[in-house]
Amino acid sequence: MEKNLYCCSCFDNSKIGSCGLGIRDFYSDFMFQSWLCANLEMKHEWLQRDNIPRRRGISVEEFIRDFEEPNKPVLLEGCLDSWVAKDKWDKDYLIKSCGDVKFSVGPVEMKLEDYFRYSDLTREERPLYLFDPKFAEKVLTLGREYEVPIYFREDLFSVLGKERPDYRWIIIGPAGSGSSFHIDPNSTSAWNAVIKGSKKWVLFPPEIVPPGVHPSPDGAEVACPISIIEWFMNFYGATKDWRRRPIECVCKAGEVLFVPNGWWPLVINLEESIAITQNYVSRRNLLNVLEFLQKPNASELVSGTRDRVNLHNKFKEVIEVAFPGTIDQLVTKAEEKKKKRPFWETVSDSNAGAFKFSFLG
Numbered sequence: 001m002e003k004n005l006y007c008c009s010c011f012d013n014s015k016i017g018s019c020g021l022g023i024r025d026f027y028s029d030f031m032f033q034s035w036l037c038a039n040l041e042m043k044h045e046w047l048q049r050d051n052i053p054r055r056r057g058i059s060v061e062e063f064i065r066d067f068e069e070p071n072k073p074v075l076l077e078g079c080l081d082s083w084v085a086k087d088k089w090d091k092d093y094l095i096k097s098c099g100d101v102k103f104s105v106g107p108v109e110m111k112l113e114d115y116f117r118y119s120d121l122t123r124e125e126r127p128l129y130l131f132d133p134k135f136a137e138k139v140l141t142l143g144r145e146y147e148v149p150i151y152f153r154e155d156l157f158s159v160l161g162k163e164r165p166d167y168r169w170i171i172i173g174p175a176g177s178g179s180s181f182h183i184d185p186n187s188t189s190a191w192n193a194v195i196k197g198s199k200k201w202v203l204f205p206p207e208i209v210p211p212g213v214h215p216s217p218d219g220a221e222v223a224c225p226i227s228i229i230e231w232f233m234n235f236y237g238a239t240k241d242w243r244r245r246p247i248e249c250v251c252k253a254g255e256v257l258f259v260p261n262g263w264w265p266l267v268i269n270l271e272e273s274i275a276i277t278q279n280y281v282s283r284r285n286l287l288n289v290l291e292f293l294q295k296p297n298a299s300e301l302v303s304g305t306r307d308r309v310n311l312h313n314k315f316k317e318v319i320e321v322a323f324p325g326t327i328d329q330l331v332t333k334a335e336e337k338k339k340k341r342p343f344w345e346t347v348s349d350s351n352a353g354a355f356k357f358s359f360l361g
């Protein structure tokens with residue numbers, strides 16, 4: 001096989017050694033892989049599988065019964081029809097309405113104008129992704145131009161007021177950007193609404209750790225392939241013959257994906273995309289969240305807040321004041337449900353896996 005030759009100083013194979021510093025005939029698998037991942041388009045076969053249930057106009061009761069209670073993903077259509085953001089938000093509008101305000105882009109803060117200039121030109125294996133938890137406080141109009149879909153209006157973390165962990169993000173990124181496998185913070189569930197562009201999702205249930213992903217035993221860290229495209233190149237094919245395949249779909253502008261707690265999502269933007277995501281606690285996942293916040297290594301696992309260790313007690317106390325008796329009722333219901341579970345379910349550990357996906361810088 002012909003090798004790719006790089007100049008080890010300028011990394012430009014058209015000028016090997018011409019900079020006067022480089023060594024001729026140098027080959028690096030590492031650099032080639034990174035170049036390949038940066039230049040590879042998503043293959044048709046990676047986008048074909050679409051096995052998620054889609055629903056339009058279902059009632060809140062149907063959503064709870066069929067998806068939230070059994071903790072299953074669903075793609076919801078038509079939820080954004082009344083959003084101002086759906087018609088207005090594009091590059092020019094956002095640059096104009098946000099002016100000099102800076103947003104979190106990985107480890108740095110950038111004005112939207114600068115971020116879009118970067119994202120228009122970038123051809124990197126892992127493009128910088130704009131993921132900002134304070135967007136609605138920074139630019140008040142952004143917060144007013146979308147609304148929480150009816151299915152997700154029970155928001156129990158709101159009783160914590162200013163002490164609630166980060167819970168909503170504006171997400172902007174070019175084709176190829178995205179989120180590698182993780183579990184959402186604090187055992188919350190999430191919804192993710194695509195306003196512009198489209199996203200390919202692959203989701204594994206809590207009891208199946210995705211191939212190529214290695215959570216640490218305490219769940220505090222997750223080791224993944226370097227990039228999302230690398231996961232598709234090297235691991236996606238492995239799931240082809242599995243009896244329990246991951247849930248997959250392409251979520252397009254105007255659609256919302258429900259990500260149940262404990263699932264492992266991977267997301268790649270197929271074109272430049274603008275989205276809003278919110279993580280939430282409802283009565284369906286309140287006990288999971290309380291259990292998570294109480295783990296012995298809460299100081300490492302809990303994210304999106306400064307007071308990680310005391311969050312459990314604070315949250316439990318305010319819930320008991322705001323909704324007296326609710327926790328006890330949920331515990332009784334969970335115990336009854338457990339008694340009715342088939343034997344094989346009681347021996348599998350649905351909480352296996354890693355929990356940390358820190359959106360907090």
Ligand SMILES: O=C(O)CCC(=O)C(=O)O
Pocket residue numbers: 171178179184190191192199259265267275277
């Ligand atoms: O990149 C994205 O849009 C996905 C964000 C995410 O991981 C999530 O909403 O759970």
